[in-house]
Amino acid sequence: MALFYGQELSSPLMLGTALYPSPAIMVEAFRASGAGVATVSLRRESGAGRSGQAFWSIVREMGIPVLPNTAGCHTVKEAVTTARMARELFGTRWIKLEVIGHTDTLQPDVFGLVEAAGILCDEGFEVFPYTTEDLIVGERLLDAGCKVLMPWGAPIGSGLGLNNLQGLRTMRAQFPDVPLVIDAGIGLPSHAAQAMEIGFDAVLLNTAVAKAGDPVAMARAFGLAVAAGRAAHIADPMEPSDMASPSTPLIGKAFLE
Amino acid sequence: MVRSTTSIECGPLMQVNVIGAGVVGLCVATELARRGMGVALVDREPAPGPHSCSWWAGGMLAPWCERESAEEPVLRLGMEALDWWSQIVPVARTGTLVLALDRDRKKLDQFARRTSGFEVVDGDAVTALEPDLAGRFDRGLYFAREAHIAPRDALAALHEGLAARGIVVRDRVPASEYSVDCRGLAAADTLKDLRGVKGEMLLIRCPDMNLTRTVRLLHPRIPLYIVPRGDGVYMVGATMIESGERDRITARSLLEMLSAAYALHPAFAEAEILEIGVDARPAFPDNLPRIRRDGTTIRVNGLYRHGFLLSPSLARMIADFLLNGTIPEVMDENRP
Numbered sequence: 001m002a003l004f005y006g007q008e009l010s011s012p013l014m015l016g017t018a019l020y021p022s023p024a025i026m027v028e029a030f031r032a033s034g035a036g037v038a039t040v041s042l043r044r045e046s047g048a049g050r051s052g053q054a055f056w057s058i059v060r061e062m063g064i065p066v067l068p069n070t071a072g073c074h075t076v077k078e079a080v081t082t083a084r085m086a087r088e089l090f091g092t093r094w095i096k097l098e099v100i101g102h103t104d105t106l107q108p109d110v111f112g113l114v115e116a117a118g119i120l121c122d123e124g125f126e127v128f129p130y131t132t133e134d135l136i137v138g139e140r141l142l143d144a145g146c147k148v149l150m151p152w153g154a155p156i157g158s159g160l161g162l163n164n165l166q167g168l169r170t171m172r173a174q175f176p177d178v179p180l181v182i183d184a185g186i187g188l189p190s191h192a193a194q195a196m197e198i199g200f201d202a203v204l205l206n207t208a209v210a211k212a213g214d215p216v217a218m219a220r221a222f223g224l225a226v227a228a229g230r231a232a233h234i235a236d237p238m239e240p241s242d243m244a245s246p247s248t249p250l251i252g253k254a255f256l257e
Numbered sequence: 258m259v260r261s262t263t264s265i266e267c268g269p270l271m272q273v274n275v276i277g278a279g280v281v282g283l284c285v286a287t288e289l290a291r292r293g294m295g296v297a298l299v300d301r302e303p304a305p306g307p308h309s310c311s312w313w314a315g316g317m318l319a320p321w322c323e324r325e326s327a328e329e330p331v332l333r334l335g336m337e338a339l340d341w342w343s344q345i346v347p348v349a350r351t352g353t354l355v356l357a358l359d360r361d362r363k364k365l366d367q368f369a370r371r372t373s374g375f376e377v378v379d380g381d382a383v384t385a386l387e388p389d390l391a392g393r394f395d396r397g398l399y400f401a402r403e404a405h406i407a408p409r410d411a412l413a414a415l416h417e418g419l420a421a422r423g424i425v426v427r428d429r430v431p432a433s434e435y436s437v438d439c440r441g442l443a444a445a446d447t448l449k450d451l452r453g454v455k456g457e458m459l460l461i462r463c464p465d466m467n468l469t470r471t472v473r474l475l476h477p478r479i480p481l482y483i484v485p486r487g488d489g490v491y492m493v494g495a496t497m498i499e500s501g502e503r504d505r506i507t508a509r510s511l512l513e514m515l516s517a518a519y520a521l522h523p524a525f526a527e528a529e530i531l532e533i534g535v536d537a538r539p540a541f542p543d544n545l546p547r548i549r550r551d552g553t554t555i556r557v558n559g560l561y562r563h564g565f566l567l568s569p570s571l572a573r574m575i576a577d578f579l580l581n582g583t584i585p586e587v588m589d590e591n592r593p
């Protein structure tokens with residue numbers, strides 16, 4: 001299994017901590033999913049006075065590596081400030097870097113992203129950039145010092161799955177040695193399984209579990225799906241073909257009509 | 258350590274201190290006094306006001322809608338609230354109308370799947386219920402049994418009712434056999450698993466709009482509701498932020514609430530902003546209320562966003578416990 005900045009994960013499922021009906025249900029969902037990473041979005045208003053402390057301790061007590069993120073930041077400056085605050089609050093160099101470029105689709109501003117990634121990598125952060133499947137942007141992020149890439153499956157919170165499957169396959173082929181995570185757009189366990197089947201190293205999701213009618217049951221389903229997808233990838237799936245290919249050969253059958 | 262509750266010595270002649278005069282404390286004091294117990298009500302402030310988070314509440318008695326994200330006890334216990342409050346203040350039993358913008362239509366289906374006690378209404382029915390929303394929504398969910406009250410009137414009525422029984426708020430704790438700790442978030446000093454969930458709300462005046470019932474607009478980010486307070490005044494709420502902060506509204510929250518109100522009807526753009534309220538709701542990790550006994554102190558807390566909805570049933574449970582020794586279903590004794 002891929003290493004994320006030298007760290008092995010207990011599961012390739014990275015699960016978000018927002019939007020659950022209650023923190024108790026969140027904790028139960030994490031347990032049911034077996035998630036290997038907990039992502040936490042940091043609103044600067046809660047960070048400043050540490051007024052979000054009560055919730056963050058619940059997250060920390062789960063004993064899962066925490067990946068703070070800069071969710072909702074629209075500029076390089078905001079993202080960098082939030083990252084620094086997160087490092088102080090959570091005592092980790094990991095940061096999921098989001099620089100949002102478009103209000104309606106929450107598409108990343110890849111130019112700001114590369115710039116912010118450079119600043120943060122220079123400061124010793126271990127950056128998990130939320131990007132698109134664009135290969136050149138991926139290269140620039142690696143040049144900036146990132147050792148993980150996190151392309152979107154579909155817009156954040158949309159649940160549409162892997163919108164550009166071919167683009168994501170190409171990205172996998174282009175960066176064979178870089179840990180790749182599908183971040184955003186996952187709506188169903190089958191989407192997560194598909195991401196793992198095509199060779200991604202992890203998936204990151206939140207809304208699909210937190211906003212399900214039964215978040216705990218859905219979390220369990222996602223845990224099973226990433227395990228199945230990963231097992232399928234390792235098993236080397238058959239290549240699809242355009243033509244039917246009978247699984248029982250005709251020649252040698254006892255009776256032919 | 259598990260403490261025994263069976264040894265509680267109780268009866269109508271008992272003297273009980275109720276600490277904290279927010280909605281929980283006032284309801285508990287009222288229920289105990291009604292059932293013949295001697296009550297002393299203690300708070301730093303002499304009367305209800307902006308120091309308690311119930312001052313900023315929506316006052317919705319909407320257990321069916323709340324069930325969308327709350328667990329089962331909120332629906333069952335919340336249903337008690339309507340009749341209880343009817344004895345205190347006017348309860349507007351006008352129901353709740355749940356609507357969604359075209360782009361969020363599927364959220365209405367999802368809300369319907371996760372709730373009960375509603376009928377699906379078409380555009381004509383929406384117009385019949387709220388003529389000012391004519392032509393803006395072609396479908397909605399109508400929760401006919403839901404209601405709302407004016408929280409500040411309700412707090413004042415409880416306060417006056419107690420005063421009429423000779424129970425005034427005092428700022429020192431007298432000697433007593435039992436104390437009921439109803440301090441809300443201030444009790445986080447002893448209730449270690451209590452946390453604050455920040456909420457921001459607005460009070461606006463919009464005489465151009467005449468809504469008669471609570472309207473909820475399903476919104477991708479915040480569950481917006483508008484509660485009519487009469488005379489063109491509306492309460493718009495409320496954000497839910499994992500933070501214990503009790504002041505400071507952000508521009509983001511203000512923008513989200515106002516743009517959602519504007520999306521419900523553009524006339525809200527002309528509204529006058531009367532008040533901006535910020536406070537933190539006391540909540541336990543499962544966002545459900547708890548009653549805990551700690552020696553001769555009984556702590557009731559964690560009503561989260563359901564202060565007015567759940568206070569009546571919790572007050573009843575406290576009274577049943579003190580008078581008859583009935584163990585409340587929301588009691589967990591093994592916690593500090």
